[in-house]
Amino acid sequence: xxxxxxxxxxxxxxxxxxxxxxxxxxxxxxxxxxxxxxxxxxxxxxxxxxxxxxxxxxxxxxxxxxxxxxxxxxxxxxxxxxxxxxxxxxxxxxxxxxxxxxxxxxxxxxxxxxxxxxxxxxxxxxxxxxxxxxxxxxxxxxxxxxxxxxxxxxxxxxxxxxxxxxxxxxxxxxxxxxxxxxxxxxxxxxxxxxxxxxxxxxxxxxxxxxxxxxxxxxxxxxxxxxxxxxxxxxxxxxxxxxxxxxxxxxxxxxxxxxxxxxxxxxxxxxxxxxxxxxxxxxx
Amino acid sequence: xxxxxxxxxxxxxxxxxxxxxxxxxxxxxxxxxxxxxxxxxxxxxxxxxxxxxxxxxxxxxxxxxxxxxxxxxxxxxxxxxxxxxxxxxxxxxxxxxxxxxxxxxxxxxxxxxxxxxxxxxxxxxxxxxxxxxxxxxxxxxxxxxxxxxxxxxxxxxxxxxxxxxxxxxxxxxxxxxxxxxxxxxxxxxxxxxxxxxxxxxxxxxxxxxxxxxxxxxxxxxxxxxxxxxxxxxxxxxxxxxxxxxxxxxxxxxxxxxxxxxxxxxxxxxxxxxxxxxxxxxxxxxxxxxxxx
Numbered sequence: 064x065x066x067x068x069x070x071x072x073x074x075x076x077x078x079x080x081x082x083x084x085x086x087x088x089x090x091x092x093x094x095x096x097x098x099x100x101x102x103x104x105x106x107x108x109x110x111x112x113x114x115x116x117x118x119x120x121x122x123x124x125x126x127x128x129x130x131x132x133x134x135x136x137x138x139x140x141x142x143x144x145x146x147x148x149x150x151x152x153x154x155x156x157x158x159x160x161x162x163x164x165x166x167x168x169x170x171x172x173x174x175x176x177x178x179x180x181x182x183x184x185x186x187x188x189x190x191x192x193x194x195x196x197x198x199x200x201x202x203x204x205x206x207x208x209x210x211x212x213x214x215x216x217x218x219x220x221x222x223x224x225x226x227x228x229x230x231x232x233x234x235x236x237x238x239x240x241x242x243x244x245x246x247x248x249x250x251x252x253x254x255x256x257x258x259x260x261x262x263x264x265x266x267x268x269x270x271x272x273x274x275x276x277x278x279x280x281x282x283x284x285x286x287x288x289x290x291x292x293x294x295x296x297x298x299x300x301x302x303x304x305x306x307x308x309x310x311x312x313x314x315x316x317x318x319x320x321x322x323x324x325x326x327x328x329x330x331x332x333x334x335x336x337x338x339x340x341x342x343x344x345x346x
Numbered sequence: 347x348x349x350x351x352x353x354x355x356x357x358x359x360x361x362x363x364x365x366x367x368x369x370x371x372x373x374x375x376x377x378x379x380x381x382x383x384x385x386x387x388x389x390x391x392x393x394x395x396x397x398x399x400x401x402x403x404x405x406x407x408x409x410x411x412x413x414x415x416x417x418x419x420x421x422x423x424x425x426x427x428x429x430x431x432x433x434x435x436x437x438x439x440x441x442x443x444x445x446x447x448x449x450x451x452x453x454x455x456x457x458x459x460x461x462x463x464x465x466x467x468x469x470x471x472x473x474x475x476x477x478x479x480x481x482x483x484x485x486x487x488x489x490x491x492x493x494x495x496x497x498x499x500x501x502x503x504x505x506x507x508x509x510x511x512x513x514x515x516x517x518x519x520x521x522x523x524x525x526x527x528x529x530x531x532x533x534x535x536x537x538x539x540x541x542x543x544x545x546x547x548x549x550x551x552x553x554x555x556x557x558x559x560x561x562x563x564x565x566x567x568x569x570x571x572x573x574x575x576x577x578x579x580x581x582x583x584x585x586x587x588x589x590x591x592x593x594x595x596x597x598x599x600x601x602x603x604x605x606x607x608x609x610x611x612x613x614x615x616x617x618x619x620x621x622x623x624x625x626x627x628x629x630x631x632x633x634x635x636x637x638x
Contacts, residue, residue: 157528169523
């Protein structure tokens with residue numbers, strides 16, 4: 064064991080006989096002459112928690128941008144439930160089931176916590192403008208359902224009592240959590256978390272790990288996360304991909320990744336490949 | 347007594363400025379564009395009202411056609427002139443807006459001639475008024491003030507409480523994040539233009555009744571004053587535009603009342619300069635923080 068071909072598909076056991084929720088095939092993008100991502104292949108099972116790690120500048124966030132159609136890939140394809148996302152834009156990708164958070168938090172800071180979640184629920188509220196202005200009963204009913212749904216989602220992180228606070232006034236950790244809730248509100252099938260534990264203290268990270276697992280179980284969705292905190296990645300991810308210079312250099316279970324000499328080399332440099340401590344690097 | 351009647355006078359004028367300023371402020375809030383064609387949309391609205399009324403339409407139908415006409419015009423302008431420039435530098439957008447403004451003025455001149463026409467205000471709103479104590483208040487003042495207030499209440503509900511309103515605020519804060527949350531940014535922007543233009547349509551009716559002379563460049567000064575009102579209140583802020591509108595209206599009436607009617611425009615722009623020196627983001631504007 065120890066090494067697995069980084070191009071071979073790999074999902075945890077329980078998802079092995081289900082159709083993958085997302086597949087990237089030879090995905091690549093160039094910026095001018097620079098190849099930022101190349102030959103990126105990954106298969107994600109419908110209820111998998113998987114992680115993407117790699118040194119700074121390895122192209123992790125670029126991959127998120129490719130998946131959510133902020134960038135259009137130069138090469139290769141992304142399939143969501145078997146459907147090619149080639150002609151989609153960000154809005155359609157979101158409707159098709161991809162939601163994300165951002166490395167540098169991008170909440171709607173001047174809106175309240177509940178309103179941020181309601182923006183996420185935008186496409187699940189069905190009343191039209193006419194109803195909002197004229198037919199008040201049905202409008203209020205929809206709005207009430209949406210609001211209670213928003214508070215329900217906020218409960219995951221125990222934030223239901225601060226629904227009326229301005230999002231920008233929340234402490235850092237809470238803003239990160241709110242971003243996850245906002246993304247969840249769009250009813251994703253794959254949740255992309257870009258460094259969810261960045262700036263969190265160990266206790267907060269611990270709680271976040273539990274919550275990510277809870278989201279995965281309760282909502283039965285796949286989660287793909289980028290993270291530098293190895294305790295989090297090794298603790299909750301079932302499959303891990305390691306990216307270096309825009310290429311996937313390894314793929315496997317946490318145990319396999321920790322033993323993989325290529326990974327240790329990417330993180331620590333050559334000559335350390337007999338080290339057993341691939342798991343001690345932190346952000 | 348003179349004071350009360352001037353107060354009502356100022357409220358009436360302020361209501362009109364507020365309605366128009368809202369359109370400026372909303373559009374600026376969402377795509378950071380100073381839509382200089384906004385004043386000319388009011389001019390077109392004025393002409394629509396003029397023609398429908400002269401052709402003997404019911405005042406309500408005329409009003410509805412005016413508001414609808416302004417809305418459609420704004421949507422067409424947005425789709426043809428501004429949407430293709432969504433990712434262009436802001437300066438290109440601004441110059442396009444000025445171009446659209448000049449185009450509308452010249453088209454109006456071509457089709458309606460440059461000669462002024464008088465607006466049949468008596469066909470739109472009832473004449474006369476009621477006596478409040480010793481003060482005579484014209485119906486047109488009352489209707490103008492009430493209509494604007496109602497419009498602003500509806501707008502506030504729309505923006506604060508509805509799904510589209512929340513989408514508008516989300517887009518104005520962070521377009522890319524809104525897009526990634528599944529919000530169709532283009533249609534939200536179009537909707538914002540439409541709402542602003544509908545308010546301008548109402549403003550056009552009220553303005554034409556107050557200053558019943560129609561000419562192709564009538565929207566320019568009104569647009570500029572409303573722009574001043576929006577900046578005064580803090581451009582991008584909806585309550586700011588309302589406040590700025592009323593403030594500018596009151597100020598104009600006040601300056602006229604003390605006998606300096608020739609100085610009205612000068613004083614308005616002077617006050618703008620003074621406010622901007624003290625509070626560059628306007629009365630209710632947020633301080634702008636650049637991302638680092």
